[in-house]
Amino acid sequence: MLPLGVVAVCAVGVERAVWAHLAEHVLPQALVNTAWLLLGVGLGTAVLGTLLAALVALCEFPGRRWLSWALLLPLAMPTYVLAVAAVGLLDYAAPLPSALRALGVGFPDIRSRGGVILVMTLALYPYVYLVARPAFASQGLRVLEVGRALGMGPFRAFLRASLPLARPWIAGGTLLVLMETLADFGAVAAFNYDTLTTAIYKAWFGLFSLDAALSVAGVLILLVLVLLTAESKLRAHREYTALGVALPRRLPLGRWRWLATAACLLVLALGFVLPLVQLLQWSWTHRHDIGMHDLRLAVHSVSLGLVAATMTITAAVLLAYAVRHQADRFTQVCARLATLGYALPGALLAVGLYVPLARGTAFISDTWGIATTVQTSLLLLVLAYGVRFLAVAHTPLAAALLRIRPSLDEAARLHGVRGISLIWKVHLPLLRGSLATAMLLVFVDVMKEMPITLMTRPFGWDTLAIRVFELTQEGEWARAAWPSLTIVLAGLLPVLWLDRGIDAGISGRRRAPAA
Amino acid sequence: MHLQLESVSAGYAGADVIRELSFELPRGSIGCLLGPSGSGKTTALRAIAGFEPVRSGRILGDGRLLSAPGWHVPPEARAIGMVFQDLALLPHLDTLANVAFGLQRWPRRKRLARALALLELVGLRDHARAYPHELSGGQQQRVALARALAPQPPLLLLDEPFSSLDAELRERLGQELRRILQQRGTTALLVTHSQQEAFAMADVIGVIERGRLRQWDSAYTLYHRPADRFVADFVGEGALVPGERDETGVVRMELGRARCPTPGRPGAVQVLLRPGDVTHDEKSPVRATIVHKAFRGAETLYTLRLGGGSTVLALLPSHLDFRVGETVGIRLAVTEVTAFENG
Numbered sequence: 001m002l003p004l005g006v007v008a009v010c011a012v013g014v015e016r017a018v019w020a021h022l023a024e025h026v027l028p029q030a031l032v033n034t035a036w037l038l039l040g041v042g043l044g045t046a047v048l049g050t051l052l053a054a055l056v057a058l059c060e061f062p063g064r065r066w067l068s069w070a071l072l073l074p075l076a077m078p079t080y081v082l083a084v085a086a087v088g089l090l091d092y093a094a095p096l097p098s099a100l101r102a103l104g105v106g107f108p109d110i111r112s113r114g115g116v117i118l119v120m121t122l123a124l125y126p127y128v129y130l131v132a133r134p135a136f137a138s139q140g141l142r143v144l145e146v147g148r149a150l151g152m153g154p155f156r157a158f159l160r161a162s163l164p165l166a167r168p169w170i171a172g173g174t175l176l177v178l179m180e181t182l183a184d185f186g187a188v189a190a191f192n193y194d195t196l197t198t199a200i201y202k203a204w205f206g207l208f209s210l211d212a213a214l215s216v217a218g219v220l221i222l223l224v225l226v227l228l229t230a231e232s233k234l235r236a237h238r239e240y241t242a243l244g245v246a247l248p249r250r251l252p253l254g255r256w257r258w259l260a261t262a263a264c265l266l267v268l269a270l271g272f273v274l275p276l277v278q279l280l281q282w283s284w285t286h287r288h289d290i291g292m293h294d295l296r297l298a299v300h301s302v303s304l305g306l307v308a309a310t311m312t313i314t315a316a317v318l319l320a321y322a323v324r325h326q327a328d329r330f331t332q333v334c335a336r337l338a339t340l341g342y343a344l345p346g347a348l349l350a351v352g353l354y355v356p357l358a359r360g361t362a363f364i365s366d367t368w369g370i371a372t373t374v375q376t377s378l379l380l381l382v383l384a385y386g387v388r389f390l391a392v393a394h395t396p397l398a399a400a401l402l403r404i405r406p407s408l409d410e411a412a413r414l415h416g417v418r419g420i421s422l423i424w425k426v427h428l429p430l431l432r433g434s435l436a437t438a439m440l441l442v443f444v445d446v447m448k449e450m451p452i453t454l455m456t457r458p459f460g461w462d463t464l465a466i467r468v469f470e471l472t473q474e475g476e477w478a479r480a481a482w483p484s485l486t487i488v489l490a491g492l493l494p495v496l497w498l499d500r501g502i503d504a505g506i507s508g509r510r511r512a513p514a515a
Numbered sequence: 516m517h518l519q520l521e522s523v524s525a526g527y528a529g530a531d532v533i534r535e536l537s538f539e540l541p542r543g544s545i546g547c548l549l550g551p552s553g554s555g556k557t558t559a560l561r562a563i564a565g566f567e568p569v570r571s572g573r574i575l576g577d578g579r580l581l582s583a584p585g586w587h588v589p590p591e592a593r594a595i596g597m598v599f600q601d602l603a604l605l606p607h608l609d610t611l612a613n614v615a616f617g618l619q620r621w622p623r624r625k626r627l628a629r630a631l632a633l634l635e636l637v638g639l640r641d642h643a644r645a646y647p648h649e650l651s652g653g654q655q656q657r658v659a660l661a662r663a664l665a666p667q668p669p670l671l672l673l674d675e676p677f678s679s680l681d682a683e684l685r686e687r688l689g690q691e692l693r694r695i696l697q698q699r700g701t702t703a704l705l706v707t708h709s710q711q712e713a714f715a716m717a718d719v720i721g722v723i724e725r726g727r728l729r730q731w732d733s734a735y736t737l738y739h740r741p742a743d744r745f746v747a748d749f750v751g752e753g754a755l756v757p758g759e760r761d762e763t764g765v766v767r768m769e770l771g772r773a774r775c776p777t778p779g780r781p782g783a784v785q786v787l788l789r790p791g792d793v794t795h796d797e798k799s800p801v802r803a804t805i806v807h808k809a810f811r812g813a814e815t816l817y818t819l820r821l822g823g824g825s826t827v828l829a830l831l832p833s834h835l836d837f838r839v840g841e842t843v844g845i846r847l848a849v850t851e852v853t854a855f856e857n858g
Contacts, residue, residue, distance in 0.1 A: 142599065142601070142603050143603070143605070145566055145590070145597075145599070145603070146599070146603045146605070146616075147591075147616075148565075148566075148589070148590040148591045149564060149590060149591075149595070149596060149597040149599075149617075149663070150591075150596070150616060150617025150662070150663075150665075150666060151591045151592075151594070151617060151666055152591050152617075152619065153589070153591050154589075154591075156619075157591075160616070160619065161605055161616075164605075164607050164608075165605065165606070165607055167607075
């Protein structure tokens with residue numbers, strides 16, 4: 001919450017001159033770009049994610065089972081990695097567009113608004129797909145049958161009945177996409193597409209004006225608040241609707257079945273396979289460049305990930321237990337506020353945390369003569385990660401803790417197991433899976449993280465993500481392949497992990513719906 | 516709609532769930548498929564609705580071919596309404612919108628008027644703005660019915676329509692439904708595992724077992740002249756007692772003599788005696804011992820053991836309050852019985 005407040009207060013107090021400069025030169029373009037991006041990516045992911053989810057959940061076509069899983073794979077690819085691959089492959093000077101031009105075929109410029117939207121849609125649609133798929137699956141075919149028994153064709157019945165039923169879930173997924181889009185830094189930077197997040201960066205490190213960065217962040221906050229309000233409204237309405245008995249059957253598609261397979265394969269190819277192959281190829285051609293420096297980057301990424309994951313998990317466990325043992329309104333509001341960080345763009349967090357710490361340390365050294373460099377320390381970095389990813393760790397833990405009924409504690413107590421030993425002997429074994437999930441998720445998120453690391457890392461602490469950013473700024477797409485690939489491989493871990501859990505949860509009907 | 520099934524087989528993934536199903540349901544009548552769970556009756560209904568393809572045979576509606584191997588009119592083009600077992604009300608729509616759901620192509624005013632008229636018909640006019648989860652089971656049932664009836668389908672299919680309701684409500688709704696259907700001349704086919712439901716609703720009942728239709732007849736015939744032992748056993752209570760059939764079709768048993776109207780070879784047979792076929796008569800030479808009694812209100816159902824060791828059931832006025840262990844005189848109350856050959 002602190003960074004929010006700081007940004008809000010400081011943004012108002014910024015000098016008029018800075019404001020004037022921003023309002024004239026930076027904000028209009030950044031705002032228009034951000035708005036288009038939100039609109040395009042939101043619409044794109046909602047349509048794509050919903051269609052794929054409905055196809056996979058309601059229809060039968062060749063390859064459905066493994067495609068249902070494989071369509072989650074783009075989740076492993078951070079938007080900026082996909083952007084690197086896309087720009088590298090399709091940029092004006094790249095081989096393919098050049099070859100096409102030689103043949104007299106014009107190729108649309110990938111570094112355009114349409115290009116960013118397309119790439120980010122391909123990278124982010126799994127957020128919608130992930131929630132819409134179980135929503136459709138739990139409805140089953142019965143909803144379609146109701147419509148058809150009343151004289152509607154299958155597609156009409158889908159539009160009229162299935163879609164409205166899944167709407168809260170689709171909206172929830174799309175909202176997540178919008179938050180990610182708003183927070184995105186790496187992809188838009190690779191495309192050189194100025195949004196509010198890159199504007200914060202440029203103000204800070206280009207104009208060297210923290211005040212300017214703060215003001216842009218202030219504007220960004222307004223958008224975040226809008227999204228957050230929408231989200232809290234939606235939360236109340238989400239419930240899986242099982243309409244009677246879900247039939248274990250799907251609609252056979254007849255002649256259209258191969259088309260469905262082809263559509264899914266196309267999305268998978270564009271969103272995952274092609275970029276991955278491209279990255280592999282580039283990595284291979286540049287394999288001799290990999291040296292000690294790169295190894296150090298990987299070590300930095302992994303160690304930062306581990307430290308941040310451990311700290312975040314600890315905080316999340318404390319938070320979850322606090323809510324469990326003191327379920328009053330105050331604690332719950334605190335928990336909700338504490339987990340709001342996921343909605344805050346990293347660029348915003350970076351400024352929001354840096355400024356109070358920097359001013360605080362300046363005050364301390366001025367007053368007592370103790371020189372500290374907290375503002376550029378690892379502490380700040382890890383703290384920022386913690387704020388941003390606390391919700392990621394908290395959600396699975398809170399869900400798991402919720403499943404441990406109070407009666408279990410009471411039963412253990414009757415057998416003389418209490419206090420620490422209760423947690424050790426009863427809770428820990430039951431929570432182990434969720435702890436591992438939470439750890440993995442935070443670890444990977446930190447590995448992928450770009451803007452916070454970029455803006456607040458101590459000197460010399462470059463990570464893989466930073467390397468990708470630097471190389472893309474220099475247009476060295478091919479050389480960015482190696483660090484990108486490493487990040488993707490790490491990102492694959494939770495995707496494999498996650499999907500298993502979701503399918504088990506849906507078929508077993510034991511899991512509480514994810515928050 | 517005049518519905519015809521001609522040796523229809525259908526099923527999931529290779530295994531036929533219904534086999535060689537044939538029957539005819541005249542326009543305006545109410546038919547029922549009665550069978551234990553897993554007998555294939557729901558599959559039959561889904562095949563008629565067009566949700567299952569047939570593997571052999573033909574389904575015709577008013578002479579139009581609906582289903583045959585390689586021929587499949589899609590469900591939405593069949594003009595057949597259906598009330599699903601789980602009702603499948605759309606939870607995001609209120610009662611009125613649920614009922615109007617099948618009328619999307621109608622002009623708005625006409626659509627609402629029709630939906631309101633149907634709600635009136637099922638007595639839910641006051642609940643037009645309620646959502647499904649705010650209604651009781653019986654009310655939800657009636658909304659589902661109104662929704663299926665709204666487009667005026669010439670044939671209405673009902674899958675276990677009253678399974679979730681208690682006995683009293685089931686009775687009342689059954690009568691209401693019968694009245695509504697007859698009033699509009701709608702042909703209807705329901706499936707159920709409850710014979711009370713079948714008896715209360717249907718003009719003609721088919722007993723189905725393991726995918727085969729055992730008998731397609733009126734309730735009276737099913738009960739008193741079952742085609743085979745399965746039907747005899749599944750429909751109603753009764754007992755089988757040994758007897759001897761002669762060339763003239765007369766059956767002799769310990770309880771006396773009766774004619775058997777269905778043709779058969781002379782020899783040893785098993786005779787079906789319903790509880791109403793046996794009555795109390797102190798003057799009768801046949802004596803039986805009461806081994807069990809079940810009080811049912813107006814009547815009491817007695818289980819009686821005859822001297823020869825066989826057991827019969829008798830439904831007697833409950834004022835005749837015999838004790839278990841007592842020996843009473845009984846005789847046949849009917850002149851015709853159903854007999855099955857031994858084996």
